[in-house]
Amino acid sequence: MIEARQLTKRYGDKTAVDGVSFTVRPGAVTGFLGPNGAGKSTTMRMIIGLDAPTSGTVTVNGRPYARHAAPLHEVGALLEARSIHPGRSAFDHLMAVAHTHGIPRRRVSDVIEQTGLQSVARKRAGAFSLGMGQRLGIAAALLGDPQTVMLDEPVNGLDPEGVLWIRTLLTGLAAEGRTVFISSHLMSEMALVADHLIVVGRGRVLADTTVQELVLQAGGDTVVVASADPAELRRLLAGPGVEITGRPGSEQLSVTGLSAREIGLVAATHGVALFELTAKTVSLEEAFMELTRESVEYHSATVPGRAA
Numbered sequence: 001m002i003e004a005r006q007l008t009k010r011y012g013d014k015t016a017v018d019g020v021s022f023t024v025r026p027g028a029v030t031g032f033l034g035p036n037g038a039g040k041s042t043t044m045r046m047i048i049g050l051d052a053p054t055s056g057t058v059t060v061n062g063r064p065y066a067r068h069a070a071p072l073h074e075v076g077a078l079l080e081a082r083s084i085h086p087g088r089s090a091f092d093h094l095m096a097v098a099h100t101h102g103i104p105r106r107r108v109s110d111v112i113e114q115t116g117l118q119s120v121a122r123k124r125a126g127a128f129s130l131g132m133g134q135r136l137g138i139a140a141a142l143l144g145d146p147q148t149v150m151l152d153e154p155v156n157g158l159d160p161e162g163v164l165w166i167r168t169l170l171t172g173l174a175a176e177g178r179t180v181f182i183s184s185h186l187m188s189e190m191a192l193v194a195d196h197l198i199v200v201g202r203g204r205v206l207a208d209t210t211v212q213e214l215v216l217q218a219g220g221d222t223v224v225v226a227s228a229d230p231a232e233l234r235r236l237l238a239g240p241g242v243e244i245t246g247r248p249g250s251e252q253l254s255v256t257g258l259s260a261r262e263i264g265l266v267a268a269t270h271g272v273a274l275f276e277l278t279a280k281t282v283s284l285e286e287a288f289m290e291l292t293r294e295s296v297e298y299h300s301a302t303v304p305g306r307a308a
Protein backbone atom coordinates (compact mmCIF):
# COMPACT_ATOMS: atom_id res chain seq x y z
CA MET A 1 0.00 0.00 0.00
CA ILE A 2 1.29 3.45 -0.93
CA GLU A 3 -0.30 6.49 0.70
CA ALA A 4 0.51 10.04 -0.36
CA ARG A 5 -0.93 12.93 1.67
CA GLN A 6 -0.63 16.50 0.44
CA LEU A 7 2.66 15.52 -1.15
CA THR A 8 4.47 18.56 -2.57
CA LYS A 9 7.83 19.04 -4.27
CA ARG A 10 9.23 22.37 -5.38
CA TYR A 11 12.42 22.93 -7.31
CA GLY A 12 13.11 26.65 -6.88
CA ASP A 13 9.96 28.35 -8.10
CA LYS A 14 8.85 25.27 -10.09
CA THR A 15 6.21 23.18 -8.31
CA ALA A 16 6.66 19.69 -9.73
CA VAL A 17 4.18 18.00 -7.36
CA ASP A 18 1.45 20.14 -5.85
CA GLY A 19 -0.44 18.80 -2.82
CA VAL A 20 -1.05 15.32 -4.18
CA SER A 21 -3.04 12.78 -2.15
CA PHE A 22 -3.79 9.23 -3.25
CA THR A 23 -3.77 5.61 -2.08
CA VAL A 24 -2.41 2.74 -4.13
CA ARG A 25 -4.04 -0.43 -2.86
CA PRO A 26 -2.79 -4.02 -2.78
CA GLY A 27 -4.22 -6.72 -5.03
CA ALA A 28 -4.59 -4.46 -8.05
CA VAL A 29 -2.56 -2.85 -10.81
CA THR A 30 -2.74 0.94 -10.49
CA GLY A 31 -1.69 2.99 -13.50
CA PHE A 32 -0.05 6.38 -13.00
CA LEU A 33 -0.77 8.60 -15.99
CA GLY A 34 -0.08 12.18 -16.95
CA PRO A 35 1.42 14.25 -19.74
CA ASN A 36 5.18 14.91 -19.89
CA GLY A 37 6.30 16.94 -16.89
CA ALA A 38 3.14 16.17 -14.87
CA GLY A 39 5.18 15.07 -11.86
CA LYS A 40 5.00 11.26 -12.11
CA SER A 41 8.73 10.53 -11.82
CA THR A 42 9.14 13.10 -9.06
CA THR A 43 6.31 11.44 -7.11
CA MET A 44 7.85 8.00 -7.64
CA ARG A 45 11.26 9.26 -6.52
CA MET A 46 9.70 10.60 -3.32
CA ILE A 47 7.98 7.26 -2.69
CA ILE A 48 11.35 5.52 -2.48
CA GLY A 49 13.14 8.37 -0.74
CA LEU A 50 15.32 9.46 -3.69
CA ASP A 51 13.85 12.94 -3.33
CA ALA A 52 12.57 14.56 -0.15
CA PRO A 53 9.12 16.18 -0.20
CA THR A 54 9.02 19.95 0.32
CA SER A 55 5.90 19.24 2.38
CA GLY A 56 3.39 16.45 2.86
CA THR A 57 4.12 12.76 3.36
CA VAL A 58 4.27 9.52 1.47
CA THR A 59 4.40 6.10 3.11
CA VAL A 60 4.81 2.55 1.92
CA ASN A 61 3.05 -0.08 4.01
CA GLY A 62 2.52 2.51 6.73
CA ARG A 63 6.03 3.99 6.96
CA PRO A 64 8.27 6.28 4.97
CA TYR A 65 10.47 4.10 2.71
CA ALA A 66 13.70 4.95 4.54
CA ARG A 67 12.28 3.81 7.87
CA HIS A 68 11.89 0.20 6.73
CA ALA A 69 14.57 -2.14 8.04
CA ALA A 70 14.70 -4.06 4.72
CA PRO A 71 13.30 -1.61 2.13
CA LEU A 72 13.91 -3.90 -0.89
CA HIS A 73 11.46 -6.38 0.65
CA GLU A 74 8.87 -3.62 0.88
CA VAL A 75 9.19 -1.90 -2.49
CA GLY A 76 10.86 -3.07 -5.66
CA ALA A 77 11.25 -0.12 -7.98
CA LEU A 78 12.37 0.48 -11.53
CA LEU A 79 12.87 4.16 -12.20
CA GLU A 80 14.14 5.69 -15.41
CA ALA A 81 17.69 6.39 -14.26
CA ARG A 82 19.30 2.99 -13.91
CA SER A 83 22.74 2.55 -12.47
CA ILE A 84 24.09 -0.67 -13.88
CA HIS A 85 27.82 -1.03 -14.37
CA PRO A 86 28.09 -1.61 -18.16
CA GLY A 87 31.03 -4.02 -17.76
CA ARG A 88 29.17 -6.25 -15.31
CA SER A 89 27.05 -9.21 -16.34
CA ALA A 90 23.35 -9.26 -15.46
CA PHE A 91 24.07 -12.09 -13.03
CA ASP A 92 26.89 -10.19 -11.29
CA HIS A 93 24.78 -7.03 -11.11
CA LEU A 94 21.92 -8.90 -9.43
CA MET A 95 24.36 -10.75 -7.14
CA ALA A 96 25.85 -7.41 -6.03
CA VAL A 97 22.40 -5.99 -5.24
CA ALA A 98 21.42 -9.21 -3.42
CA HIS A 99 24.66 -9.25 -1.46
CA THR A 100 24.41 -5.64 -0.24
CA HIS A 101 20.79 -6.16 0.86
CA GLY A 102 21.08 -9.56 2.54
CA ILE A 103 18.96 -11.25 -0.12
CA PRO A 104 19.62 -14.99 -0.58
CA ARG A 105 21.54 -16.07 -3.71
CA ARG A 106 18.71 -18.29 -4.97
CA ARG A 107 16.54 -15.20 -5.52
CA VAL A 108 19.02 -14.14 -8.23
CA SER A 109 18.33 -17.31 -10.25
CA ASP A 110 14.61 -16.96 -9.52
CA VAL A 111 14.35 -13.44 -10.94
CA ILE A 112 16.61 -14.25 -13.90
CA GLU A 113 14.17 -17.00 -14.80
CA GLN A 114 11.10 -14.88 -14.06
CA THR A 115 12.33 -12.15 -16.41
CA GLY A 116 13.49 -14.50 -19.17
CA LEU A 117 17.16 -13.46 -18.93
CA GLN A 118 18.66 -16.98 -18.65
CA SER A 119 20.41 -16.94 -22.03
CA VAL A 120 22.05 -13.54 -21.53
CA ALA A 121 22.62 -13.55 -17.76
CA ARG A 122 26.41 -13.94 -18.16
CA LYS A 123 26.73 -11.26 -20.87
CA ARG A 124 27.90 -7.69 -20.21
CA ALA A 125 24.92 -5.51 -19.28
CA GLY A 126 26.50 -2.70 -21.33
CA ALA A 127 25.81 -4.71 -24.51
CA PHE A 128 22.12 -5.24 -23.66
CA SER A 129 19.34 -4.03 -25.93
CA LEU A 130 16.85 -1.55 -24.46
CA GLY A 131 14.39 -4.40 -23.87
CA MET A 132 16.97 -6.61 -22.14
CA GLY A 133 18.06 -3.67 -19.97
CA GLN A 134 14.43 -3.14 -19.05
CA ARG A 135 14.06 -6.79 -18.07
CA LEU A 136 17.21 -6.54 -15.96
CA GLY A 137 15.81 -3.45 -14.19
CA ILE A 138 12.60 -5.36 -13.48
CA ALA A 139 14.61 -8.37 -12.25
CA ALA A 140 16.42 -6.09 -9.76
CA ALA A 141 13.07 -4.64 -8.66
CA LEU A 142 11.71 -8.13 -7.93
CA LEU A 143 14.85 -9.36 -6.16
CA GLY A 144 13.65 -8.63 -2.62
CA ASP A 145 10.30 -10.38 -3.29
CA PRO A 146 8.62 -7.05 -2.46
CA GLN A 147 5.00 -6.52 -1.41
CA THR A 148 4.90 -3.36 -3.49
CA VAL A 149 6.23 -3.12 -7.04
CA MET A 150 6.64 0.29 -8.64
CA LEU A 151 7.77 0.62 -12.25
CA ASP A 152 8.28 3.83 -14.23
CA GLU A 153 7.48 3.18 -17.91
CA PRO A 154 8.09 -0.59 -17.71
CA VAL A 155 6.95 -1.24 -21.28
CA ASN A 156 9.59 1.10 -22.76
CA GLY A 157 11.75 -0.70 -25.27
CA LEU A 158 9.96 -4.04 -25.05
CA ASP A 159 8.97 -5.91 -28.19
CA PRO A 160 5.41 -7.32 -28.51
CA GLU A 161 6.42 -10.56 -26.79
CA GLY A 162 7.95 -8.48 -23.99
CA VAL A 163 4.83 -6.33 -23.70
CA LEU A 164 2.70 -9.46 -23.33
CA TRP A 165 5.16 -10.84 -20.79
CA ILE A 166 5.02 -7.71 -18.64
CA ARG A 167 1.22 -7.65 -18.82
CA THR A 168 1.09 -11.20 -17.47
CA LEU A 169 3.75 -10.41 -14.86
CA LEU A 170 1.93 -7.33 -13.52
CA THR A 171 -1.49 -8.95 -13.34
CA GLY A 172 0.11 -12.02 -11.72
CA LEU A 173 1.82 -9.88 -9.05
CA ALA A 174 -1.47 -8.13 -8.30
CA ALA A 175 -3.30 -11.48 -8.14
CA GLU A 176 -0.79 -12.55 -5.46
CA GLY A 177 -2.06 -9.61 -3.40
CA ARG A 178 0.84 -7.23 -4.08
CA THR A 179 0.56 -3.52 -4.69
CA VAL A 180 1.51 -2.76 -8.29
CA PHE A 181 2.04 0.87 -9.34
CA ILE A 182 3.14 1.62 -12.90
CA SER A 183 3.50 4.73 -15.01
CA SER A 184 3.09 4.64 -18.75
CA HIS A 185 2.26 6.78 -21.76
CA LEU A 186 0.88 3.75 -23.59
CA MET A 187 -2.86 4.12 -23.06
CA SER A 188 -3.84 0.97 -24.93
CA GLU A 189 -1.57 -1.01 -22.62
CA MET A 190 -2.91 0.72 -19.52
CA ALA A 191 -6.46 0.00 -20.62
CA LEU A 192 -5.56 -3.70 -20.73
CA VAL A 193 -3.57 -4.00 -17.55
CA ALA A 194 -4.70 -1.37 -15.02
CA ASP A 195 -7.59 -1.94 -12.60
CA HIS A 196 -7.31 1.57 -11.23
CA LEU A 197 -5.88 4.84 -12.57
CA ILE A 198 -4.38 7.93 -10.99
CA VAL A 199 -4.10 10.72 -13.54
CA VAL A 200 -1.96 13.78 -12.79
CA GLY A 201 -1.46 17.04 -14.66
CA ARG A 202 0.82 19.94 -13.67
CA GLY A 203 1.55 18.26 -10.36
CA ARG A 204 -2.09 17.74 -9.33
CA VAL A 205 -4.40 14.73 -9.25
CA LEU A 206 -6.95 15.05 -12.07
CA ALA A 207 -8.62 11.67 -11.62
CA ASP A 208 -8.44 8.74 -9.21
CA THR A 209 -10.75 6.20 -10.75
CA THR A 210 -11.17 3.06 -12.84
CA VAL A 211 -10.55 2.81 -16.58
CA GLN A 212 -14.28 2.24 -17.14
CA GLU A 213 -15.30 5.29 -15.09
CA LEU A 214 -12.81 7.54 -16.85
CA VAL A 215 -14.08 6.42 -20.24
CA LEU A 216 -17.70 6.82 -19.13
CA GLN A 217 -17.04 10.34 -17.86
CA ALA A 218 -15.57 11.23 -21.23
CA GLY A 219 -18.85 10.29 -22.89
CA GLY A 220 -18.08 6.63 -23.50
CA ASP A 221 -21.67 5.52 -22.99
CA THR A 222 -23.32 8.01 -25.31
CA VAL A 223 -25.57 6.78 -28.09
CA VAL A 224 -26.37 9.07 -30.99
CA VAL A 225 -29.83 8.46 -32.43
CA ALA A 226 -31.60 10.25 -35.27
CA SER A 227 -35.31 9.84 -35.88
CA ALA A 228 -38.28 11.37 -37.73
CA ASP A 229 -39.85 12.41 -34.43
CA PRO A 230 -37.12 13.36 -31.92
CA ALA A 231 -39.62 14.96 -29.51
CA GLU A 232 -41.65 11.73 -29.30
CA LEU A 233 -38.48 9.61 -28.98
CA ARG A 234 -37.23 11.88 -26.22
CA ARG A 235 -40.50 11.31 -24.33
CA LEU A 236 -40.36 7.55 -24.84
CA LEU A 237 -36.76 7.22 -23.68
CA ALA A 238 -36.99 9.51 -20.63
CA GLY A 239 -36.49 7.77 -17.30
CA PRO A 240 -34.30 7.55 -14.20
CA GLY A 241 -30.59 7.73 -15.02
CA VAL A 242 -31.24 8.67 -18.65
CA GLU A 243 -29.91 11.96 -20.02
CA ILE A 244 -30.95 13.21 -23.43
CA THR A 245 -29.56 16.22 -25.26
CA GLY A 246 -30.19 17.52 -28.75
CA ARG A 247 -30.20 20.78 -30.65
CA PRO A 248 -33.66 22.30 -31.28
CA GLY A 249 -34.80 21.49 -34.79
CA SER A 250 -32.27 18.66 -35.17
CA GLU A 251 -33.33 15.07 -35.80
CA GLN A 252 -30.38 13.90 -33.73
CA LEU A 253 -30.33 13.16 -29.99
CA SER A 254 -27.44 12.17 -27.74
CA VAL A 255 -28.52 9.67 -25.10
CA THR A 256 -26.64 8.43 -22.04
CA GLY A 257 -27.92 5.80 -19.66
CA LEU A 258 -29.39 3.51 -22.32
CA SER A 259 -27.66 1.15 -24.75
CA ALA A 260 -28.15 1.33 -28.53
CA ARG A 261 -30.03 -1.96 -28.29
CA GLU A 262 -32.47 -0.61 -25.66
CA ILE A 263 -33.11 2.54 -27.72
CA GLY A 264 -33.66 0.51 -30.89
CA LEU A 265 -36.18 -1.74 -29.12
CA VAL A 266 -38.15 1.20 -27.65
CA ALA A 267 -38.27 2.90 -31.07
CA ALA A 268 -39.42 -0.30 -32.81
CA THR A 269 -42.10 -1.00 -30.18
CA HIS A 270 -43.57 2.47 -30.70
CA GLY A 271 -43.18 2.59 -34.47
CA VAL A 272 -40.65 5.46 -34.49
CA ALA A 273 -38.42 5.23 -37.57
CA LEU A 274 -34.71 5.60 -36.87
CA PHE A 275 -32.21 7.01 -39.37
CA GLU A 276 -29.14 6.57 -37.23
CA LEU A 277 -28.22 4.60 -34.11
CA THR A 278 -24.56 4.86 -33.14
CA ALA A 279 -22.89 3.89 -29.88
CA LYS A 280 -20.09 6.40 -29.37
CA THR A 281 -16.99 4.59 -28.17
CA VAL A 282 -14.30 6.55 -26.41
CA SER A 283 -10.87 5.02 -25.98
CA LEU A 284 -8.83 5.53 -22.83
CA GLU A 285 -6.49 7.62 -24.98
CA GLU A 286 -9.31 9.99 -25.95
CA ALA A 287 -10.55 10.17 -22.36
CA PHE A 288 -7.00 10.94 -21.20
CA MET A 289 -6.52 13.66 -23.83
CA GLU A 290 -9.82 15.23 -22.83
CA LEU A 291 -8.96 15.15 -19.13
CA THR A 292 -5.42 16.50 -19.46
CA ARG A 293 -5.94 19.00 -22.29
CA GLU A 294 -5.56 21.97 -19.95
CA SER A 295 -2.57 20.45 -18.19
CA VAL A 296 -0.29 19.64 -21.09
CA GLU A 297 2.94 21.53 -20.53
CA TYR A 298 4.63 20.80 -23.83
CA HIS A 299 2.22 21.21 -26.74
CA SER A 300 3.37 20.05 -30.16
CA ALA A 301 3.45 22.59 -32.96
CA THR A 302 0.20 22.69 -34.91
CA VAL A 303 0.32 20.46 -37.95
CA PRO A 304 0.02 22.73 -41.03
CA GLY A 305 -3.39 22.52 -42.65
CA ARG A 306 -5.08 21.29 -39.47
CA ALA A 307 -7.12 23.26 -37.01
CA ALA A 308 -5.43 23.68 -33.63
Ligand SMILES: Nc1ncnc2c1ncn2[C@@H]1O[C@H](COP(=O)(O)OP(=O)(O)OP(=O)(O)O)[C@@H](O)[C@H]1O
Pocket: 011, 014, 015, 016, 034, 035, 036, 037, 038, 039, 040, 041, 042, 043
Ligand atom coordinates in the same frame (compact mmCIF):
# COMPACT_ATOMS: atom_id res chain seq x y z
N1 LIG B 1 15.67 18.08 -10.38
C1 LIG B 1 14.81 18.95 -10.93
N2 LIG B 1 15.06 20.28 -10.96
C2 LIG B 1 14.19 21.15 -11.49
N3 LIG B 1 13.01 20.80 -12.05
C3 LIG B 1 12.70 19.50 -12.06
C4 LIG B 1 13.58 18.49 -11.51
N4 LIG B 1 12.99 17.28 -11.67
C5 LIG B 1 11.81 17.51 -12.29
N5 LIG B 1 11.65 18.83 -12.53
C6 LIG B 1 10.47 19.45 -13.18
O1 LIG B 1 9.32 19.03 -12.49
C7 LIG B 1 8.26 18.75 -13.39
C8 LIG B 1 7.80 17.33 -13.21
O2 LIG B 1 8.78 16.44 -13.73
P1 LIG B 1 8.64 14.86 -13.73
O3 LIG B 1 9.89 14.31 -14.35
O4 LIG B 1 8.28 14.39 -12.38
O5 LIG B 1 7.40 14.65 -14.71
P2 LIG B 1 6.87 13.30 -15.39
O6 LIG B 1 5.40 13.30 -15.21
O7 LIG B 1 7.62 12.13 -14.87
O8 LIG B 1 7.24 13.55 -16.91
P3 LIG B 1 7.61 12.48 -18.08
O9 LIG B 1 6.33 11.83 -18.48
O10 LIG B 1 8.14 13.38 -19.15
O11 LIG B 1 8.63 11.55 -17.52
C9 LIG B 1 8.78 19.07 -14.78
O12 LIG B 1 8.39 20.37 -15.14
C10 LIG B 1 10.28 18.99 -14.61
O13 LIG B 1 10.93 19.85 -15.53
